[in-house]
Amino acid sequence: MDLVDGNFELREIQKLHGHTDRVWSLAWNPATGTGDIPPVFASCSGDKTVRIWEQSSSSRSWDCKAVLEETHTRTVRSCAWSTSGKLLATASFDATTAIWENIGGDFECVSTLEGHENEVKSVSWNASGSLLATCSRDKSVWIWEVMPGNEFECASVLQGHTQDVKMVKWHPTMDILFSCSYDNTIKVWAEDGDGDWCCVQTLGESNNGHTSTVWALSFNAEGDKMVTCSDDLTLKIWETDVGRMVSGDDRTTWSHVCTLSGYHDRTIFSVDWSREGIIASGAADDAIRFFVESKDGLVEDPIFIFLKLNLV
Template sequence: MLRQIGEFYHQGENDDTSRVWMTCWHHGGRILASCGDDKAVRVWSLVGEPGTTQNCIWSVERRSMTVTHGRFDPLRFLMTEKDEDEDFSVSSILQPHTQDVKQVVWHPTEDLLVSCSYDSSIRFYRYDGEDWVTQQKIDGCHVGTLFVRENVDSKSADQDTWKSVARYEVENTRWPLYSVTWNTTNDVIATGGGDSKIRLFKISTSSESPVIEHLGVVGRHEFDVNHVVWNPNPKFSNLLTSASDDGTIRLWELEI
């Protein structure tokens, strides 16, 4: 099952007024980006081993950086470790968007971050050696909200025929499921939804037809779970983050 090993507020200390729409892990596994309805993108660094509380000192809202205590890690994100009983806090912010930031996505191999917003714009960010800057912005690129995901293998499925091989009906909730993420290391599937719960599933191939097994439910968030995502680095593949309407980002460890 999942064990919670971290919790912090996207907008600021104990501020539960900001929805967190999404989190996205950097391909290296130690950097996490988050976005929400406060028009900001924040970057968090996992300094040390999982389970220690971290302090974010950079986020995307102003082109400035305030350093209190900390150091640059190998990916040049400044972080500070704090006692486990303290909350996460933000020391400086950058905010190029004018409305909710709905999605953030890291480049598959480079230290490049992309965000898209209800303001119909896309922003690209890169560290220039001293500060985080907007490398490129595309304004008015869509007349409505757009959601995009990358296809790493770049294979077209236009002419393929898809069929359902397994189905699981969640019967003990009337709320929608908003997010699903598949762990490529252990094949555990996690979902988040409107009932504030995270559910775990696994595909069993022991029989002739694949079967979806329900592993368990975790309900720590107070409101909707908008997004869940596994860490892409095999070294940290047991780490899951969840983003919620309660303003928190929670870090979970899978115990099998």
């Protein structure tokens, strides 16, 4: 399918009601939506709850199957499923991260992670589900090791950022962690071989990075490109040599490819890169924009095209 030349529509299929305050984050369960397993996603909100939504196989409508409540005492800011889809992690402004498991059809909080001094802003599982990362307004990033019996042990506390850390995200295939912050930078973290985690690269203004708060990041399916979004009204594309990363070459770095500017006129809070290659960005200007990489073989450097989609 040629996304650049195609004529596409985005059609609203259903509006879901239930939360009584703003919805902060959504997360698809990666173990659903294939074969006979209906798709499932989680939503978290300022109303201190998490809702589990499932699509009916017969009517195709979405229904709320569970409300996870009375655990967090403040806004639930972020949620993420483990790769297996068995565990759901939720991060809250109450400075805790809760781990939920579906047991006999009911979701139970099986562990509560404490340690951050204040609001936990984001949570992310690594590809194997053996590590969990959290970040906070306290400027720190915590890495948790998953132990038997749903126990979690803090493996490292990363202190490189100088301001509020907005998001953490694991690389899709390797145990390399990325964090973005109010200090205008993205930091890349890796384990040094002796069990210690350290910052191996900082992407900032000095290497064509953002000039204001970096709110979010996302990877393409192959893991060799990354998109970031910022308060500076831009999206930036970064790339690396995944082959060298896999071989363990510690000189592998991420470099700036291009900057997408002029598409939003207020802070860009969210960005996601789909498995089909579409980048979607959402901003405070109430707009969602879509981009795709041009596959023009005559052009050596990647070019990203703005997609004009009809909203129905």
